[in-house]
Amino acid sequence: MDRLVPLDNYYRIIQRELSFDFLYQVTSKYYGKEGQKSIDPVVFFKILLVGYLNNINSDRALIRYCSNCLDVRLFLGYDLNEDLPWHSTISRTRQLLGEEVFLELFRQVLSLCIDKGMVQGRRQAVDSAFIKANASMDSLVEKEVLEDASAYVNELEENSEYKVTSTRKKLVEQHHNWKKEEFKAMPAARKAIQLDEDGNEIRPKFLSNHTHYSPTDPDAKISTKPGKPRQLNYAGQLAVDDKHHVITGACASTAGSKDSTIFSEIMDQTLSNFKQNDIQIGEVLADAGYSSGTSLQYCEDHNLDAWIPNFGQYKPEREGFIFNKKENRYECIQKGGNKAFLPFKRTLTDSKGYEKKSYRSS
Structure with missing residues (x-):
């Protein structure tokens, strides 16, 4: 099989440039010395890397792809007659390993980029993007209504995130009714009426994170951007070096989180990543979504020049x-x-x- 894969193959280059041996040490606490042998941690992360490089987000499809590709088999160290791990093994192992393991791999790759001169470190750009959740809007169900605030407090310890007070629900429903009336005046409201299989009119549903959640993925939140449909999302925060656009920090949050509230988290990680490589960041670029007194105070405390526009209501001076x-x-x-x-x-x-x-x- 080695003779069938070209010397300039992409996976050969990765194997030559990136050492995965450190993974044995950082994952050692998850592996015992007795019992049935589990998946090799290096093989596991290589499979995830193949999925990322080929934009494969299904474990079944990922294992099928790896099994059919000679260069990937060579990269993983599996011969033609050897079976790859089951897709369920990939899913369970991903849930088993802690965030620190994935972060350590990220930092190893970042260090390689720094050593190759791809990262300058002086100026970082921070932004967020929605990450589509693996859940449908059709999976949304209404949160259980609690009759009063005291009942809400009493049940805080029992899945309180998926409950809502009757008062809050009433306010949300009033807002949705207002939206419904406003919708009638919009061009989309004048489209032909659609009927379901029973002949009933299909009306647009006004759903809210305050009153609904998805049992399929309770952490996913309803969100949208201009020109995009409403769907269940997460929010991914990224810090990028301005020299060659190498990602230098990454974290995730719920789609309903304000960028300004996550700013310190993404910057803490980015600063830590650079500190391990003895690099000091000097400037941060971000849009107005990150503008807040807390964000600017963070930059001042960490000696960072912040290029962040102020939001609309900000006034730099008070006349008189x-x-x-x-x-x-x-x-x-x-x-x-x-x-x-x-x-x-x-x-x-x-x-x-x-x-x-x-x-x-x-």
């Missing part, structure tokens, strides 16, 4: 006032203002999740 940083208050400088000042009162969180400081006289 100057800010006294030492006293943490605004002071009136207009004539006749009697040098009045507005001290800091508290920090508020608005409906969009942004934190705002409140300065007022009473």
Whole structure:
């Protein structure tokens, strides 16, 4: 089989450039010395790598692909007459291994990219993207309604994420009814009426993360982007080096999470990844979704120059006032203002999740 695979084959290059031997040490706590022999950790991660490179997201399809390809068999160390691991073994092993194992592999690859001069490290761009969940919108079911707040508190320990108070449900339903009326005036509402198999009119469903969830994947959230259909998603956060666009940090969150609330998590990992390679990041680029006082404070605390535009309601100045940083208050400088000042009162969180400081006289 070795003679049948060209010397410049892609998987030969990976085998030559990337050593997987460190995986034996980082996965040792998951393997015992007795009992039936399990899948080789190097083989497992190589199979996952093949799936990623070929955009195969089904374990059944992945094993079938690996079995049929000579170069992949050579890469995995399996001869033509040897059976590859079952697809269920891949699924179970993926669930068994902790995040630290996958992160260690990521850091090993990043170190190789740094050694090859592909990563500069000075400037990182951060952004997010939806990752489609393996669950259908048709799988959504209504959360169990709790009659009052006290019952809600009593059942917090019992799958509280999948329950909703009757008061909250009523508010959400009012919002959905408003959306339904607004929908009537839209061009899409004037399309021909569709009927189901029983002759009933098919009406658009207004579903919300507040009132519905998917038993197939409870962590997936309903989300959408302009011009895209609503579907169940996760959110992937990525940090990318601006020299050759190498990914330097990655983490996942629910699709309903604000980018600004995940900023510190993705940056903590990215800074840690670079610290292992003795590289100091200097600048961070991100869109307005990451703009918040907490994000900017994080950048200041870590000596990072932040190129993040402020969101629409932000005002850099207050006309007629100057800010006294030492006293943490605004002071009136207009004539006749009697040098009045507005001290800091508290920090508020608005409906969009942004934190705002409140300065007022009473």
